[in-house]
Amino acid sequence: MRGDFPVLDGDRSADNDTVYRVVLVDNIEPIEPRISEIDDWCEMPVRISHDAGQGIALEIGPYTLDDSDIDTLRGAIALLDDIKARNQS
Numbered sequence: 001m002r003g004d005f006p007v008l009d010g011d012r013s014a015d016n017d018t019v020y021r022v023v024l025v026d027n028i029e030p031i032e033p034r035i036s037e038i039d040d041w042c043e044m045p046v047r048i049s050h051d052a053g054q055g056i057a058l059e060i061g062p063y064t065l066d067d068s069d070i071d072t073l074r075g076a077i078a079l080l081d082d083i084k085a086r087n088q089s
Contacts, residue, residue: 003032006042007042007043008043008044009044009062019053021049023047023049024047024048024049025048026048028047029046031043031060032044044061044062046058
């Protein structure tokens with residue numbers, strides 16, 4: 001834990017029984033995004049899970065991201081990296 005912010009997460013206990021959710025990795029450092037609406041930060045755990053409905057997925061706080069979401073994030077992060085690199089020159 002990096003900061004002392006409130007945790008934003010979802011209760012997935014029902015998924016453990018209904019779609020056989022299993023957390024594969026849960027020791028990833030949490031992220032601490034800022035929420036503009038409340039002008040504060042929160043801590044969101046990051047996990048990799050598997051269930052019968054989605055297969056392997058990335059969980060960030062209450063959000064479950066599938067392959068399509070991950071591809072979109074990869075593209076956005078690559079674009080961010082390019083913009084930052086151009087502005088450092």
